[in-house]
Amino acid sequence: MKPGDSVSVISGVGPALVAKLAAIGVRTVADLLRYYPRRYNDYSDISLIANVAPGQVTIEAEIKQVTGRYVRRGMHVTEAVASDSTGSIRLVWFNQPYRANSLKAGQKYFISGVFELRRQRFAMTSPSVELASDFPVNTARIIPVYRETKGLTSRQIRQLLARCLSVAETLSETLPAWLIKDQKLMPHSEAVLTMHFPGSVKQLDRARIRLGFEEVFGLSLASLTVKRALVGEKAPPVPFDPAVAQDFVKHMPFALTDGQRKVAWQIFTDMQASEPMNRLIEGDVGSGKTVVAAMAAVMVLHHGDKTGHGHQVALMAPTELLARQHAETLYKLLEPIGYHETVGLLVGGMKQAQKVAARQQIQEGKIRFMVGTQALIQESVDMRALELIIIDEQHRYGVDQRKELMRKAGHMPHVLNLTATPIPRSLALTLYGELDVSILSEKPANRKPIITKIVSPNSRAAVYKKIDAELAAGRQLFAVCPVIQDSETIKATSAEQLYEQFAKKDFKHRRVGLLHGRLKPADKNKIMEQFVAHELDILVSTTVIEVGVDVPNASVMLIEGADRFGLAQAHQLRGRVGRGADQGYCYLMTSDSSAPSRRLRALESSNDGFKLAELDLELRGPGAIYGTSQHGELDLRIAKLTDIHLIVAARKAAEAFLKKGEDLLQYPDLNAQVKRYITVTRLN
Secondary structure (H helix, E strand, O other), X not given: OOXXXXXXXXXXXOHHHHHHHHHOOOOEHHHHHOOOOOEEEEOOOOEOHHHOOOEEEEEEEEEEEEEEEEOHHHOEEEEEEXXXXXXXXXXXXXXXXXXXXXXXXXXXXXXEEEEEEEOOEEEEEEEEEEEHHHOOOOOOOEEEEOOOEOOEOHHHHHHHHHOOHHHHOOOOOOOOHHHHHHHOOOOHHHHHHHHHOOOOHHHHHHHHHHHHHHHHHHHHHHHHHHHHHHHOOOOOOOOOOHHHHHHHHHOOOOOOOHHHHHHHHHHHHHHHOOOOOEEEEEEOOOOOHHHHHHHHHHHHHHHHHHHOOOOEEEEEOOOHHHHHHHHHHHHHHHHHHOOHHHEEEEOOOOOHHHHXXXXXXXXXXXXXXXXXXXXXXXXXXXXXXXXEEEEEOHHHOOHHHHHHHHHHHOOOOEEEEEEOOOOOHHHHHHOOOOOEEEEEOOXXXXXXXXXXXXXXXXXXXXXXHHHHHHHHOOOEEEEEOOOXXXXXXXXXXXXXXXXXXXXXXXXOOOOEEEEOOOOOHHHHHHHHHHXXXXXXXXXXXXXXXXXXXXOOOEEEEEEEOHHHOOHHHHHHHHOOOOOOOOOOEEEEEOOOOOOOOHHHHHHHHOOOHHHHHHHHHHHHOHHHHOOHHHOXXXXXXXXXXXXXXXXXXXXXXXXHHHHOOOOHHHOHHHHHHHHHHHHHOOOO
């Protein structure tokens, strides 16, 4: 048996089991060995029932009786009594009706869980249970628990792995010997074996460190490899002209923050070099990223005038709404210094005649600051003089889309990436390791922190009264729903349902609009323009307004089914209000009257996007930074991206690997991992 063999070669694995294993992504013996447990039950420290104290405990006992019943609101409770030679203990499970049939009276089990006081009675709550007969006689140990599927249990997976021990022992090393020695790491094959058959908690911790380090090392190596490839590229330098920068700042309607000055100087320094700039500006909602990007663009446009080459700038936004808003903002920012006429818009929703006219003006050099969506790529746009690409919410674009912009230029331009999603340091070192990162952490001086409150549906009338008082004072409301239409799978108020309730009942005396992704682009733009012009008091919407939409007069955000949104996404939505001089309010309406989650409580207590991003990463994993569509693609099975010490160590090791001139081809597994990460993380 070899690692690359099909699981069908394992004794006892027939076609039916092959199909079940394929359903969990296990097709080869190597896949099975790398199908790591999701958690462990520690049966190595067995307590007698007479000695049990509150806290996490494991007992070996016989089930005496099992009962199941439904109580209030349809909740099911399963209760059992377990006994050993020293006494008995009560076991309780909630909403696990199958427990009553799976537990057999008179059988001995290893039972592990929390012993605690509930409703004036001590019991083990929701314990895990394993038949004692499944273990070697008189031997209890740390037992792995795997992600299961229908017809495939953890017990079966453990049995299959036990038949692959000899293969695990032959797994080749994936890291250089010098690196294993420097980092004091467990050998790869031993770490894989230990993950499935740990001898002790200490040994298991060492295996996790080894395999976690290996994952982050590969990810770091991928980003550094890309960064190194960029070093050999050439981009036309853009000289810094202090008079131009001073003129821009002098005509701004507000003063630059210290953070904006610092980041602008970093950009100017980058663009003066003959190597292409590849910088990411990350800043919380309202931190002023667009202004800094405009300063960079003006320097490029001025240099184009000075040399007579008519240098161009392209800004690509993820939505038409945001592209239109950027174009309007940039026009106003550049008008006092005379560059407003160079700004032009190109989006898919424009009429064909408008597109033709825009392309013609670009070709003639009248439009040199091109603002648009993917239409900039798809349309036949003349970009031969493109010197600077600004990509807003850059993680929403794939590498191919960004490369297409560069291909149109015919050379390597400077690239400035913007994101309003605060990125934890760990992600900046791994996912964005090929980028130079600038952080805008300050907010404009007149910006008040948004007051956020968690509210249950029972408080709806009181919340609506407060909202109406804001509307009566001349301000506006965003009401965001998780779905457009009522759904059987998602129990939450839909945008269409809320619009009907508002327009015909709760706010029938107000002007209410509805906005969602299924509307035609022209209709979306019209509704948004009406809201911006205050021809609407309330905009009921989906998350189409999540990024970038700027309505300073909107002071209230109501997020329906707030528990259905990710932490980072809800924070982005909240940032749509309180952008003017008035106090901003955000109401997080839960789906039901249950206790609010840790995520919502954190949102209620903090306006710090970076702090919330760290928590979001901890709660949801790395996929959260991109959104649900890319969950799991990073394939980090062991490492936690909240472990900054591990990440820093792996990053330094990756730098040392490249400095030593190591050949990736000498490490086939590592090479394959690096190639996969370069593709999946959508690096430039």
